[in-house]
Amino acid sequence: MATFAAAQDAARPLHLVFAEDLSDFTGTLPPDAAAWASAAGFKAAQGELLLLPGDGGVGSAVLGLGAKALAERSRFAVAQAVPRLPAGAWKIATPLDPAAAGEAALAWLLAGYSHTLKSGAEPPKMPSLVPPEGVDAARIAAIAAGECLTRQLINTPSNLLGPAELQAAAEALAAEHGASIEVIEGDTLLERNFPMIHAVGRASDRTPRLIDIRWGGSGPSLTLVGKGIVFDTGGLDLKPSSSMALMKKDMGGAATVLGLAHMIMATGMPVKLRVLLPVAENAVGGSAFRPGDVLTSRAGLTVEINNTDAEGRLVLADALAYGGEESPDLMVSMATLTGAARVAVGPDLAPFYTGSDSFAAALSAAGAEVRDPVWRMPFHAPYETMIEPGIADLDNAPKGGFAGSITAALFLRRFAGGAKDYTHFDIYGWQPSAAPARPLGGAGQGARALFAALPGVLGLDGQDAV
DSSP states (O other): OOOBOSOSTTOEEEEEEOGGGHHHHHTTSOHHHHHHHHHTTOOOOTTOEEEEEETTEEEEEEEEOOOGGGGGGOOOGGGGTGGGSOSSEEEEOSOOOHHHHHHHHHHHHHTTOOOOOOTTOOOOOOOEEOOOTTOOHHHHHHHHHHHHHHHHHHHSOTTTSOHHHHHHHHHHHHHHHTOEEEEEETTHHHHTTOHHHHHHHTTSSSOOEEEEEEEOSSSSEEEEEEOEEEEEOOTTSOOOHHHHTTGGGGGHHHHHHHHHHHHHHHTTOSSEEEEEEEEEEEOOSTTOOOTTOEEEOTTSOEEEOSOTTOOHHHHHHHHHHHHHTTOOSEEEEEEOOOHHHHHHHTTTOEEEEESOHHHHHHHHHHHHHTTOOEEEEOOOGGGGGGGOOSSSSEESSOTTSOSHHHHHHHHHHTTOTTSSSEEEEEOOOEESSOBTTBOSEEOOOSHHHHHHHHHHHTTOTTOOOO
């Protein structure tokens, strides 16, 4: 991962230039440098980088931002320069407003993330950045570290990241921040009344479990619940192989929650934090739960199984019921739950559901500010009948194919009633093609927006960190 430089001494300047401003900028350069830029054919196109000579080598650089009218089509533009700059310390020489400076600093750190399992591969030497003036470098570093944790967990193949390995990652995070952790595993899930987590994971030889992390002794209570299906075959309703190709990312909700938890703990947000991760592998075997089964949940509600591939909502239901028993001020679930959400908003937007208009407004504004786009979807009450079958309280996979993300959110809300406020994210957790600061692969969604919105939502503005 790229880092921040300790001081400005010997830091080389990086200039950021829109295409319309290129002639004005080159007019400020020394004649030799201006001639160099002209000879190189530099047009300040979006992502175009020009290295300018200095004493003994590269003295500075210019990154093109393209046309101003198209600037909103992309974000984290500074990240495009990072892997192409020589190693060493750099500083952004172009004046930026506070929001743009924060975005540039985060982009720089995120651009340094890479993932490879090639033998003998060494991480590339990355340039470091002097934090722009006014930027809270420690906070930005915590956000970047949380996002990189999320990416790394999602990118790790399922043979290397099963329930035990995800537990180990949670334990490492808890130890780093002095949090407590409890793990309920295997048949103990039945003894402790988590029947649906057990049912989903019982066919795998890698035992299911519920991970419970607690941190912070005062402040409003916040419970984060993340879906941790380490691999999803679809169960007896087996997925085709093409649909299994990315199922290592089906624990993306748990990975994103852990990344967000790191941000909260690393910055000392004054909350009572609880993290619940229902973890299982949805495998095929003689003990697999079946289409047509009726399961009884922790909450006592019965659920008819019409598709074993709709397993994420089952494990989340038991965890949400458990979390709600302590009546947290806010409970948030995050899950790679439905393909319907991708059809609705594509891979880049993170749809969320909440019954609070004020929370929705705050979250949307925060997402825009920190460049983590989110989109509110409705808890549409008339669709409740779609999740109510004839022989049980609830249906895990309503027929008809309509409103799949909404009906999944309505299903989860039935189990989250103990919380004073509840929000659900139906995320994708994957970057399908490389973009600035976002390489192809695992991606956190919604975490930075939540992290930015939480202080206002929970009434923490003005309170000191713990």
